[in-house]
Amino acid sequence: MTFWVLIFIVALLIAAFLCFALLHNRSGEKPSAAYDLEVYREQLAGVDKDLARGVIGEADAERVRTEISRRILAADEQMKKGNAESGPSRAVSIISVVVIALILIGGATALYDRTGAVGLPDMPLTARLELAEEVRANRPPQNAAEQLATPPQPAQLDESYEALLNQLRETVANRPDDLQGQMLLAQHETNAGNFKAGYTAQKRVIELSGDAATADAYADLAEMMILAAGGYVSPEAEQALTEALNRDRRHGPARYYWGQMLAQVGRPDLAYRMWVQTLQDSPSGAPWVGAIRAQIDELAFRAGVFNAPDLSTAAGPSQEDMAAAAELTPEERQEMIQGMVNQLSDRLATEGGAPEEWARLIVALGVLGQGQRAIDIHKEAMQVFAGNSEALGILDAAALQAGIAQ
Missing domain, CATH: 1.25.40.10 (Tetratricopeptide repeat domain)
Known part of the structure; x- marks a missing residue:
């Protein structure tokens, strides 16, 4: 029970933090247009100083005042519009907080239900291994x-x-x-x-x-x-x-x-x-x-292997493929077998395989009457498994069965 109370308190704290972040009134922050207004007002005051010192003439001063005044009006309009559209409504923010809190609480609960165990104390790896040995014994x-x-x-x-x-x-x-x-x-x-x-x-x-x-x-x-x-x-x-x-x-x-x-x-x-x-x-x-x-x-x-390759699909014909093959004509069946042999050959050439798979390919080629190809595959397999006497024995037996033994 203590564990679940702790989880609930942590979830509430996170939800409260999110609520404060989303609903907090940022009244102390100035929009960028407010800074522009300050700059323009300073520029307007600078025009009068330049006119008093005789740096610029009256005509130029009037033209600059007009341009700065136009920019001031535009910045003021932008600031008013920005204040009106300063963010999502309060209702939207509240709904967002509730949804995020539910996702956090529900996701954490689902994850722990999948991987955790309430009441189980922390167990280091050495203790786990010792427990496994004790269970086995x-x-x-x-x-x-x-x-x-x-x-x-x-x-x-x-x-x-x-x-x-x-x-x-x-x-x-x-x-x-x-x-x-x-x-x-x-x-x-x-x-x-x-x-x-x-x-x-x-x-x-x-x-x-x-x-x-x-x-x-x-x-x-x-x-x-x-x-x-x-x-x-x-x-x-x-x-x-x-x-x-x-x-x-x-x-x-x-x-x-x-x-x-x-x-x-x-x-x-x-x-x-x-x-x-x-x-x-x-x-x-x-x-x-x-x-x-x-x-x-x-x-x-x-086992904690989360990046494991997909090993759940089997290679080779399915039961449906075998049932369909039984309904084919001899020519169609021969073509289907040839396709399966070619697929096995391509996989062994690119990914490799067990000696039994190489042996099956050699025998299949012998049955199909492709003796030279069987000889080439046998030579390649002998190189792949050089030094493995058990594998070489399997390959030699397959060569003998395929009728290509020398």
Whole structure:
């Protein structure tokens, strides 16, 4: 309450100052015409002195008096007119004060409602960072989060699919060491909306895989746990993401969920950097790219980035474009594909892109029968990513797929 009283008093003081400035009667100020009148009167007196000393003749003195008198009349008329039109009316000034006061009070209230928190004490950056670390270290575990989360609605399954799923459950229960069976069970339980059963089976997949468990396996485990917790990234899910990133530091889904975890524990600044870098390294059509673009503006605001580039629009064809393409003739579809390939080529040439995007362009050119152009693009990409063995491997694989490998 004290805060709002203080805000109200400050707003009143500002409004009072504006009211005084707008309504103050400037009676002590002289218009410029008044100064002109003083000068002209002095000039008129000077004419009489010059005539008495014999500097000028009577005819010249009369002519000068006439001209000065004309100027005096004009200045007097101007001064009277200026006094009549000395500023806006009192009603207009009062209305202006009220409008300005409302804008100040309303704007300040709206801004604080957006960015402030009543009753929250001043918190320096070091304290904020320490609080974020404390939140991260002491946040609820997976089981507690699942109990607090809204239970996911089970998917409406076809009878035949549900029968096959029950049969798969029975088979896996009788053969718990069957890696392929556990993989299928994890996938289909997740598809059915049974996320806890899905990540339970995925844990068994990782156990059976041992050291051969891939980044995808750990990222899938984390995603299933996050879905089971209603979008919350628990410490257990964070550990799975850590294992995924240890195996592939550029794994797109793992980086997306890692950024989500950072945002949840109070580090939107780190989350924003992670997501921006992920967007730069990922193919434009990747599923996680759309999820990042949908949230990047809000995250930038939370991170205090107010000059962020527009990253909310995705490149590539939309669902409407794909639907329209299905109705085109083969010739029209070929022309549309060629246009998309040219657009991708121009963007990579001017803005650059991830190795996967260069690889997609090389493969597309090979499919279109433009082998020489694919070779040129491949050579250019090899120069761009020289020294990056992982990127060079992606480009060589694309060249092989495009039929231009040498």
